[in-house]
Amino acid sequence: VIHSGDFKIDHTPVDGEFFDLQRVAELGAQGVTCLISDSTNAEIPGITPSEMTVGPNLERIFAGAPGRVIVTTFASSVHRVNLILRAADKLDKVVGVVGRSMLNVIAHARSLGYIKCRDDLFQPLEKLRHYPKNRILILTTGSQGEPLSALTRMSYGSFRQVTIEAGDTVVFSANPIPGNTIPVVRTIDRLIAMGAHVVYGKDKGIHVSGHGAQEEQKTLLALTRPKFFFPAHGELRMLMQHAKMAEAMGVPKENIVIAENGDVVEVSDKAIQIVDKVPSGVELVDTSREGVVSGDVLRDRQQLAGDGFLTIALSVGLDGKLTTTPDLQTPGVVTSIPRAELLADVTRTIESALSNAWSEFARRVDGGLEVDWVGIRGQIERDLQRMLRQKIQSRPGLVLLLQTPTPRAKAVAEEEATPAAGKRKRTAALSR
Structure with missing residues (x-):
């Protein structure tokens, strides 16, 4: 069983680590019972552009900024963070990092050798004021408009360490994922109202997807030649499109399963099927921490x-x-x-x-x-x-x-209504 995870076939990778097509082909020749494959870009024809295409565009925008540059991207995108740091180093900027997840990812990536840069490239936020504004780059979380993220709080003026000023350039090196468009747009509007120049949008060349498009998905199917196919990681329409693609490439329809969150999928040499369902979905936990809110x-x-x-x-x-x-x-x-x-x-x-x-x-x-x-x-x-x-x-x-x-029962009511009975009850009570 092969699980692709998030993948794309990048022939000019940032870290020089190429997608090992030969090894995948060897596994396919040995026999793959089931391929579980990333379906995010199953609706997009062609191939996903290389991550390296983003670098020159980021460098051009950073170089043209008259004041501070504030960049936001996915903290988990180590290659993108690497490109941003390379551009900052080349342009002789100092970098302040904001957001716990961004700090953690950079620290771990440097310790593992995925990010290589000099130590003095980074400066604490409180020391940035000693540098000219056109030498300052702030790398922050908040590319998806998350309510508690650093950039969102900056846009509200509630982040004490960084205040947005006229002349700042804010770069969104990420596109909104489905469901996040409105909070991202509102964050952009607030930043513009504060006087910042905001660079965003697919036409700026400052973001490429980390997921392979149709031709890359076909390549993985062709190399693995799975007996069963399980499209994963995508909305239902994406899973359906990926399933159609697999069927067109020779996987029998009855050997393809489309599962929902919570479905238990059983795979054997003879069949693939949904056999059970477990609880799944979003649950609200009360602030009292007494448990899940019903x-x-x-x-x-x-x-x-x-x-x-x-x-x-x-x-x-x-x-x-x-x-x-x-x-x-x-x-x-x-x-x-x-x-x-x-x-x-x-x-x-x-x-x-x-x-x-x-x-x-x-x-x-x-x-x-x-x-x-x-x-x-x-x-x-x-x-x-x-x-x-x-x-x-x-x-x-x-x-x-x-x-x-x-x-009250009829008999009790009648008894209590009788004066003699009432007298006897009072006498008995007094004697007790």
Whole structure:
């Protein structure tokens, strides 16, 4: 079984480490039962440009910047970070690194020999102010508009160590991944509003994908000649396109499986199939660290953030009437209606619901009263929801706290109603 991981076939790699096509072909000749392959760029024809094509464009932008250069990219992209550091060194700039993940990656990459540069290229942020602004380059996290990333905080003016100034050039050496476009665009807008010149976009030549396009995916399929194929790492449309590509290259359709997150895929010499499913997906952990927030709790929080909640506590007697004025709480409900007026409307609606429904849900059985309180509650809730939609034009969550009397057994009630019996009970109590 071969798992490609994220791959592309780069014939001019930054680190000089070439994709070993010969070794892959040898494995294919030995026989590959299953190929699990990166599908990210399955919709893109041709090949992915080399990482080396980015270097000259970054160098040109850095050289033309009149003031500080602030660059953001994926911290995990060691080759891109290497190109940025090479350009900074060539242009006699000093580099300040911001963001824990960026600091960690650079430290580990240098210790392993993937990044080679002189020690004094890096300077602590507090010392950068001693250098001319056109010699300063700040390498930071935040290329995807992450809320807590350094660059996003800079764009809000809340990052104490670096303040965006007019004359700064901010370079986005990364494209937004699906789902991140809006936060990235908003970060760019805030940076521009602060006076920075922002360089971004596919037409600037400052980013290339780290994933192989269709021709590279075909090359891997051709060299491995797998019996079974499992497209992975991509949206469903990408997986489907990759599966079609494999089928066109000779893999039988029944030997291809498209799995969703959580699917358990079983591979043997004879078959590939989905055999089980395990829990997967995004889970919210409460700040109290008591555990994962359940779906019900999350829906309640979303309701509170949207139309709010309306909580009503009421008490109903066995005569089908309110025993007191209901208590009303309206957390998160937005309305211009005065509280007293809303409470009066709620009270009238409840009284009307009780009056109309009491005969249906309350009846005499063997001399006692039997009340369907569930039915009463349901009728009150329906009438209240109808009134609220008309009155405040929204749909707040409704929490109804209904206090009901507990009917006593007929014999007990009759006994307590007898004066003699009551006297005997009091005497017995005193003797005890």
